[in-house]
Amino acid sequence: MELHDVWFVLIAVLWTGYFFLEGFDFGVGVLTKLLARDRPERRVLINTIGPVWDGNEVWLLSAGGATFAAFPEWYATLFSGFYLPLLLVLVCLIVRGVAFEYRAKRPEERWQRNWEHAIFWCSLLPAFLWGVAFANIVRGVKIDKEMEYAGSLLDLLNPYALLGGLVMLSLFTFHGAVFTALKTVGDIRIRARRLATVLGCATALLALAFLGWTQADQGDGTSLVAVCVALLALLAAVGANLRAREGWSFALSGVTVVALTATFFLLLFPNVMPSTLDPAWSLTVTNASSTPYTLEIMTWCAGIAAPLVVLYQSWTYWVFRKRIGTQHIADAPHGAGASDAAPLVESH
Amino acid sequence: MDLALAPETLARWQFGITTVYHFLFVPLTISLAALTAGLQTAWVRTGKEKYLQATKFWGKLFLINIAMGVVTGIVQEFQFGMNWSDYSRFVGDVFGAPLAFEALIAFFFESTFIGLWIFGWDRLPQKIHLACIWTVAVGTVLSSYFILAANSWMQHPVGYHLNEETGRAELNDFLAVLTQETTLVVVFHTLTAAFLAGGAFMAGISAYHLRRGKHVTAMRTSLRLGLVTLVAAGAFTAVSGDQLSKVMFEQQPMKMAAAEALWESEAPAPFSLFAYGDVEKGHNTVAVQIPRLLSVLANGDLSSEVPGINDVNAAEQEKFGPGDYRPNIPVAYWSFRWMIGFGMTSVTLGAAGLWLTRRKVWLASALRTEETEVPRLALTKHRALGPALSRWYWRLTVLTLGFPLIASSWGWIFTEMGRQPWVVYGVLRTRDAVSPGVSQAEVLISMSVFTLLYAILAVVEVRLLAKYVKAGPPEVTEADRRPPTRVGGPPGPRVGLGADPDADPNAESDDSNADSDDDADRPMAFSY
Numbered sequence: 001m002e003l004h005d006v007w008f009v010l011i012a013v014l015w016t017g018y019f020f021l022e023g024f025d026f027g028v029g030v031l032t033k034l035l036a037r038d039r040p041e042r043r044v045l046i047n048t049i050g051p052v053w054d055g056n057e058v059w060l061l062s063a064g065g066a067t068f069a070a071f072p073e074w075y076a077t078l079f080s081g082f083y084l085p086l087l088l089v090l091v092c093l094i095v096r097g098v099a100f101e102y103r104a105k106r107p108e109e110r111w112q113r114n115w116e117h118a119i120f121w122c123s124l125l126p127a128f129l130w131g132v133a134f135a136n137i138v139r140g141v142k143i144d145k146e147m148e149y150a151g152s153l154l155d156l157l158n159p160y161a162l163l164g165g166l167v168m169l170s171l172f173t174f175h176g177a178v179f180t181a182l183k184t185v186g187d188i189r190i191r192a193r194r195l196a197t198v199l200g201c202a203t204a205l206l207a208l209a210f211l212g213w214t215q216a217d218q219g220d221g222t223s224l225v226a227v228c229v230a231l232l233a234l235l236a237a238v239g240a241n242l243r244a245r246e247g248w249s250f251a252l253s254g255v256t257v258v259a260l261t262a263t264f265f266l267l268l269f270p271n272v273m274p275s276t277l278d279p280a281w282s283l284t285v286t287n288a289s290s291t292p293y294t295l296e297i298m299t300w301c302a303g304i305a306a307p308l309v310v311l312y313q314s315w316t317y318w319v320f321r322k323r324i325g326t327q328h329i330a331d332a333p334h335g336a337g338a339s340d341a342a343p344l345v346e347s348h
Numbered sequence: 349m350d351l352a353l354a355p356e357t358l359a360r361w362q363f364g365i366t367t368v369y370h371f372l373f374v375p376l377t378i379s380l381a382a383l384t385a386g387l388q389t390a391w392v393r394t395g396k397e398k399y400l401q402a403t404k405f406w407g408k409l410f411l412i413n414i415a416m417g418v419v420t421g422i423v424q425e426f427q428f429g430m431n432w433s434d435y436s437r438f439v440g441d442v443f444g445a446p447l448a449f450e451a452l453i454a455f456f457f458e459s460t461f462i463g464l465w466i467f468g469w470d471r472l473p474q475k476i477h478l479a480c481i482w483t484v485a486v487g488t489v490l491s492s493y494f495i496l497a498a499n500s501w502m503q504h505p506v507g508y509h510l511n512e513e514t515g516r517a518e519l520n521d522f523l524a525v526l527t528q529e530t531t532l533v534v535v536f537h538t539l540t541a542a543f544l545a546g547g548a549f550m551a552g553i554s555a556y557h558l559r560r561g562k563h564v565t566a567m568r569t570s571l572r573l574g575l576v577t578l579v580a581a582g583a584f585t586a587v588s589g590d591q592l593s594k595v596m597f598e599q600q601p602m603k604m605a606a607a608e609a610l611w612e613s614e615a616p617a618p619f620s621l622f623a624y625g626d627v628e629k630g631h632n633t634v635a636v637q638i639p640r641l642l643s644v645l646a647n648g649d650l651s652s653e654v655p656g657i658n659d660v661n662a663a664e665q666e667k668f669g670p671g672d673y674r675p676n677i678p679v680a681y682w683s684f685r686w687m688i689g690f691g692m693t694s695v696t697l698g699a700a701g702l703w704l705t706r707r708k709v710w711l712a713s714a715l716r717t718e719e720t721e722v723p724r725l726a727l728t729k730h731r732a733l734g735p736a737l738s739r740w741y742w743r744l745t746v747l748t749l750g751f752p753l754i755a756s757s758w759g760w761i762f763t764e765m766g767r768q769p770w771v772v773y774g775v776l777r778t779r780d781a782v783s784p785g786v787s788q789a790e791v792l793i794s795m796s797v798f799t800l801l802y803a804i805l806a807v808v809e810v811r812l813l814a815k816y817v818k819a820g821p822p823e824v825t826e827a828d829r830r831p832p833t834r835v836g837g838p839p840g841p842r843v844g845l846g847a848d849p850d851a852d853p854n855a856e857s858d859d860s861n862a863d864s865d866d867d868a869d870r871p872m873a874f875s876y
Contacts, residue, residue: 043875050876051467054418055460058451064425065444065451072440072516079429080783087794090426091801094419098805101415104876105812147437148785182843247844290441294519298445305452313460319471323841330871 003296004289007070008272010302012265014066018059019130019172020257024250025049025056027176029096029123032116034173035180035195040326041188042116046100047329048183051320053100055313057093069298073147073288074272081141081149082133085156089126096122124169131168135161135210138264139217140274145281147288160213167203167210171234171260174199175253178237182246185325193241196249200238207234207256211263223266230259356782359431362795364764366423368757369802373417375756378492378539379546379581380410381485383573385478392478397824398719401566405821406550407481409813411466416809418459423798425451431791435771435781442508442519443498446526450494457487470827470873471837492542493535500531502772503763504599510775517775533595537588540581541691541759545752547578548694551701552749553817558722559742563820565720575702582695589688590645597646597654600773602664602673603766605657606680608642609635615653617642620681627677630658668774675768683762690755694748701745704733827873840868 028049036042049056068075079086095118103115139160142151177196181189211227219227237252268274272288275281289295384407391399425447428436436444461483468477501507507524508517525531551574557567597604605611609623611631619641625632640650647654655663657674664673704725708716712730717723725733725741733741771778832838 047872047875051463054463055456057422058455058459061422061425061455062448062451064429065448068428068436068440069444069448072436072444075429075440075444076433076436076783079426080431080433080786083430083786083790084793086426086430087797090423091797093422094801094805097419097422098415098808100876101411102808102812105412106815146784148433150785185841290444291518294441294445294522297519297522298448301445301449301452305456309452309456309460313456316460316464319464319836320467321836321843322471323843324872327869328872329875 003292003299004070004285005270006299007066007289007295008265008269008285010306011063011066011070012261013306014059014063015265016258016261018056018063019168019261020254021056021059022053023127023172023257024175024179025053026123026127027172027174028180029119029176030127030169030173031176031180031192031195032123033120035177035188035192039112040329043104043329044184044188044324044326045180046103046119047324048180050100052313052316054097055316057097060093066298066302070290070295071272071283071285071288072290074283077143077147077149077273077283077288078137081143081151082136082156084153085129085133089129092122092126096126127172128165128169131165132156132161134168134264135164137273138214138267140276140282142277143273143275143281143283144277147281147283150277160210160217163206163210163213167206167260170199170203170206171253171256174203174237175250175257178241178246178250178253181241182250183323185323186327188325189323193244193246196241197238200234200241200253204231204234204238207231207260211260214263214267218267220267223263226259226263226266230256230263233259354779355788356779358788358791358795359782360778362431362791362798363427364761365795365802366420366427366798367764368760369806370417370420370424371756371760372753373413373420374492375542375545375753376549377410377414377417378485378488378542379577380406380413380549381481381488382543383546383550383577384410385481385485387570387573388478388481392474398565398569400824400828401563401821402570405566405816406570407465408816409553411462412809412813412816414462416805420802430794431783431786432771432781433783433785435776438516438776438781439772440516442501442505442517442525445519445522446494446498446501450491450498454487454491454494458484458491461487467872467874470832470870472831472835473833474831476835477831489539492538496535496538497526497531500528500534501525503534503596503767504528504530505772505775517772529595530599533588533592537585537592538756540584540588541752541756543577543581544585544691544694545756547574547576547581547698548752549749550574551578551698552746555701555742555745556817557820559739559746561722564722566821568719568723571701571705571723575698575705578694578698579702582691582698585691586695593645594648600767601655602657602660603675603680603763604646605655605660606675606677606766607684607762608654609677609681610642610654610656611658612656613653613659614656615643616640616651617646617654619645623681625677627674671769673769675766680762680766683758683765686758687755687762690751690758694751694755697741697745697748700741704741838868838870 028045032042032045036045064075067078099115099118099122103112103119106112133156136156136158141149142155144150174196177192177199180192181196184192208231211230215224215227233252233255237249237256240246240249240252270285271282272285273283275283290298384403387399387406388403390396391403428443461480464472465477465480465484468480472480505517506528507521508519510516511518519525550570554567554571554574557563558571593604608617608620609625609632610617610620611625616639618637618639620635620637622634622636623632624634642654643650643652646652657677661673665671704727705723706726710729711726715724715726715730715732725738727733732738767773769777769779771781836842
């Protein structure tokens with residue numbers, strides 16, 4: 001295994017971490033309209049991911065940075081080629097981050113409602129668009145011999161990719177519902193479980209169609225294993241959810257996300273962006289990679305930093321392991337938290 | 349009008365707008381993280397409530413600010429690939445590594461521990477909670493170090509070779525990239541300037557409250573911290589700026605000649621205070637100068653020669669082939685002056701403030717004030733500053749709180765535009781760096797979307813900051829005085845694999861810990 005293969009695996013790991021983690025916080029964002037009945041419930045949902053969403057998002061920045069450093073050609077082709085969808089993702093991530101931080105900082109109804117709309121749409125769209133993007137990457141796009149994307153925006157919105165987008169969106173929403181059941185108390189926990197069953201069944205149907213299509217189109221033995229793991233884990237997650245085994249259900253929906261991402265990367269290797277115009281023009285781990293020297297330095301960095309990140313992020317989840325419900329949300333009129341409520345009220 | 353149609357023009361505008369905007373939040377994030385951490389340390393060590401109030405107040409402003417810094421930073425990570433794909437292909441082997449280091453080491457630090465700090469008031473024991481904000485502060489500094497190493501490589505490429513076969517720059521000495529003089533001096537200059545910005549911000553807002561006689565105890569402490577930071581950082585910014593200009597005179601003589609509108613080489617060279625010239629003809633029509641000062645700035649002596657724009661241009665034409673190697677001279681000239689002017693104004697006001705509000709030992713008893721009183725501005729040991737001047741002092745300190753941010757924006761405009769027409773100095777031209785496959789329409793859409801979005805967010809952010817500035821520090825609550833003694837806060841229902849299968853809405857009362865403890869249902873100290 002050469003270093004560029006190691007980095008292919010590491011980038012797969014970073015994307016997997018990103019989809020596993022931000023997957024459920026995108027899902028929770030979508031649930032703010034699907035599950036929550038009123039503002040206190042929406043706030044419970046938002047606060048289940050409050051301390052962690054920012055750390056989850058850095059997995060994407062690391063995947064981006066690592067791709068730039070390890071496979072500059074991949075980075076250049078992908079982000080200049082998928083220009084407008086990526087622009088939309090970036091706008092969503094900007095607005096979503098600001099929405100979490102600013103929503104509760106003013107008491108006005110309109111202010112809070114606008115940011116809540118933003119949280120919903122800016123969670124839903126990226127979840128969908130990442131699915132579209134990965135389906136396209138795996139199936140291949142028009143790449144010319146200069147390694148430039150030669151297709152149009154409409155080429156990216158083909159039925160296969162759109163189905164991939166729906167699978168991703170639906171899976172993340174399910175993952176988020178299971179996470180909500182695990183992290184909350186009270187009525188919302190029960191309803192999250194109920195909704196998760198419905199979402200899980202819908203996801204199973206979509207995933208069956210998408211993964212079946214994928215496997216029939218370009219699958220091999222190893223991808224078949226990943227596809228089966230994904231589907232079985234999904235069904236098991238639904239089963240665990242039905243029996244109110246919330247921890248197991250979340251672990252299994254996580255396995256589904258991991259196996260789906262693994263399917264993508266197993267199908268890709270040794271390509272990183274296959275060309276549909278001419279297989280010789282595909283970007284591969286060899287022709288898109290950096291020099292062994294750069295990869296070696298990066299390997300040292302990742303080898304030390306990544307396990308530490310996993311450790312301290314896990315610790316964060318342990319610190320915030322308490323379930324929350326509407327009773328834990330301070331009912332300050334503007335919702336800026338109990339400790340800073342007093343002086344603000346005085347200032348009005 | 350050729351320039352308006354050049355493929356790189358729109359991409360450059362987008363990069364300029366998004367980067368300057370991003371960097372409005374960066375200096376305050378870097379400095380307020382450390383200053384807030386310092387205040388919280390004082391609270392933990394002394395238990396004086398004014399420190400907790402100040403921590404919460406500046407911490408809140410810091411959070412409003414860092415939220416914008418974080419989200420606008422996402423664009424920075426991806427726009428190299430979007431708009432500058434040929435740049436990315438050419439330099440990725442060298443430039444990508446510090447970016448990846450930044451993400452893997454610094455971004456994870458910042459984003460994870462900021463979450464712990466925001467939500468950790470009632471979940472973490474005091475000292476662990478304090479360690480979180482310090483970790484964030486260290487993360488911001490590490491982050492700036494890696495990205496500035498990457499930028500310094502664009503200013504002065506080292507530790508690489510050009511591979512003829514692959515047609516790209518390839519790294520052969522990463523340590524050289526991280527430790528070259530340009531990197532170290534730029535990091536020094538940028539970090540000190542960041543603290544200058546934080547100091548001016550803190551002093552300005554403290555002055556706002558003190559002028560009105562509100563929140564005096566916490567704001568008096570904050571004023572002093574702000575002024576000391578401002579003046580100390582200001583002095584180091586000047587020192588590092590001088591070092592940086594000497595490095596730049598050596599490495600990018602064109603940039604520095606443009607900064608001075610020095611058309612012909614001169615020995616000794618004068619420093620220009622004002623110039624108006626003709627770029628086409630290559631000379632100034634009006635010039636107000638201080639003799640010999642430029643020789644001092646460039647080489648540290650009174651007589652040495654400083655190369656002029658026309659001579660450097662001729663030398664570069666000989667080296668790199670025919671072409672115009674001059675940056676936009678008026679922009680370079682004026683941005684350099686605005687940078688120094690806005691920065692120095694703040695430092696001067698800070699120094700004046702530090703003297704006017706000095707400690708008791710240097711004041712006659714009539715002029716001394718208690719901790720709960722607004723400090724009286726004292727000119728000499730026995731004489732107070734007049735009421736009109738005092739009012740003006742407070743007012744100016746408030747009005748200039750953003751000056752260092754203007755200065756650092758101009759500094760970046762200077763350093764990036766002064767490097768043109770190169771994106772990597774002497775190696776890759778900006779016009780060869782754009783994405784060939786991206787249409788002008790796409791770049792136009794993207795630039796318009798970001799500009800519009802950023803403009804809206806600027807209004808939202810500034811109004812929110814103003815609201816929290818005016819509200820002042822919060823009162824200390826009972827919960828603040830009783831920080832948790834164990835990680836995770838008081839007992840209550842928790843997440844686990846073996847959740848009760850028959851859980852119903854009231855099931856949590858079955859939890860063995862919960863029924864004996866009223867704290868289980870206590871609202872979170874902070875919630876979104």
